[in-house]
Amino acid sequence: MAYRVPRHPRVEHRTRRQNRLAGLTGLVLLWILVLIMALVAERGIGRQHLPWKSLSVVDPVGMATRIKAARAGKDPATCRAILRKAGLSYEEAPDKTDGGFCTVRDALKIDGGMAALAPTDAPMVCKEALALSIWERQVVQPAAYEVLGQGVVALEHYGTYSCRRMYGKTAGPVSEHASADAIDLAGFRLADGQTVYVARDWNDPGPKGQFLRRVRDGACRVFITTLSPDYNAEHRDHFHLDMHGWNKCA
Structure with missing residues (x-):
């Protein structure tokens, strides 16, 4: 045994x-x-680094900013309250369904409290508007004053909502523009009338090029996706900024 x-x-x-x-x-x-x-x-630790603290547009960009902006954007009332508290004004944009795969819900148009959007017809979902306002206030304006010696008065863009697939193809993934969750930022108009354009100034070794790279890097800490001329030829003339999907900075 x-x-x-x-x-x-x-x-x-x-x-x-x-x-x-x-x-x-x-x-x-x-x-x-x-x-x-x-x-x-x-x-x-600053509240901007703590994900359990409420989000404020007046806080510097921190490690938790992007997370908190995405979370706040899920609740339309909370998102709009943060914008109003920061002094931003907006008008509601109508919901729409278009083209069989394009749907816009919870969209608004910022019309005051930050550098003007040009053109002004720029509907975007609230989380995208929230991220854009944080980036403009905490990244773009400080960089403009420190590098260019003056503020930015307008953000020139190629659009926010567009019912299309990525890169305008007839098949494949749907663009974030199809849900108004993205903006293609082409350039910046300065207080003295000068302009800084991604297409023209990205490779400028002087202040304008330095400014563009600084605001691109700052966007990577606010938006979920930031694409610039460093990403591919399709983005040679603009920054694509959106609040959807997985983190990507290029």
Whole structure:
């Protein structure tokens, strides 16, 4: 007969109890550590880096800005309240379904409180408007003053809503423009009337080129997708900025 290790019920019971106690102790210590870290974060880390803090357009861009903007954009009332609190004004854009695969819901048109959009007819979903307003206030304007010595008065664009597939193809993935969740930013009009264009100035080694690269890099921290001339030839003349899908910065 095969040898069987003798059982000791009292020893086994004590071992199981000790294991349970060790597991419970470890769990309690873990939660204590989490609590301590949360308290330290509350006191020593800026709210822009903490995902559980509410979003504000006046906060600098932080590690949690993009996450909070995307989350706030899921609730139309919350999103609009953040815009109003920051002093932005807007008009509601009508819902629409077009072309069999293009649907716009929860869209608005910003008409005050930031650099003007040119053309003004730029409907976009609220989370896109929210991200755009943060980028304009916390990235574009500071970069303009520091690099170019003046502010930006208008953002020139190629459009927000467009019922089409990506790259205008007849088949394939639907563009984010088909849901008004993107803007193609072509250039910036400065206070003194000068302009900075992606197509013309992207490779400029001087201040205009430096400004464009700085605002592109800043957009990568606010928008979920940021595409520039570094991405491909189709984006040689604009920045594509949207709040959908997976993080991409190029």
